[in-house]
Amino acid sequence: MDSTLIHVCLQTETAPSADEDHEVGDRWVCSCGDNFVYREGFNRAGYQTLEWWPAPAIPQPRNAKRRGLLFGPRKG
Secondary structure (H helix, E strand, O other): OOOOOOOHHHHOOOOOOOOOOOOOOOEEEOOOOOEEEEEEEEOOOOOEEEEEEEEOOOOOOOOHHHHHHHHOOOOO
């Protein structure tokens, strides 16, 4: 997602509002699956602001048992 565009999900009822207090580093996942983090950055006008910015998802570790089932036990 381009950081200069406004994400539509940030304008829905379930989205965090601007008048609420948020800590730097708070994360929010919208209903479409996009991830956002509340951090300091530069807006389109070039001013430094605290806003919700697009962010990559936090990777979740896979279960080792599931990985072993893909190939089965070694035969030898």
